[in-house]
Amino acid sequence: MSKPPLIFAVVVVIIAVLATQRYMQKRRQDAVNDASPVRTLQAEVSAKREFPAPNRRSRQREVIAAEEMRYEVYFRPLSGGAEMMFALPEKTYHDMDKGMRGELSVQGTRFVDFRPDAAK
Secondary structure, X not given: OOOOOHHHHHHHHXXXXXXXXXXXHHHHHHHHHHHOOEEEEEEEEEEEEEEEOOOOOOOOOOOOOOOOEEEEEEEEEOOOOOXXXXXXXXXXXXXXXXXXXXXXXXXXXXXXXXXXXOOO
């Protein structure tokens, strides 16, 4: 039996190192979010977008009825500051409209809640 080529071993090691690095980065961010206090700020829904979630098995661009979707909402703080983007569950996404204002609660970089202002 012949030995596998050296390039194959190098590629496997690089993939393992990159996967481990990404996993550790995610764990650190989760720890920072867990340790952060919940902040509440006045914000406006500045944009919404939904699109098919990346599918590792297929690279097709057409939407299939049972295809998993990704829902993103962009918030602009009313007191100024950088726009924030969060990936949200479908129900929460559909409960919001562009231009809606209210209280946005975040914990670090994690979305907690959005309570729209009462209609006047």
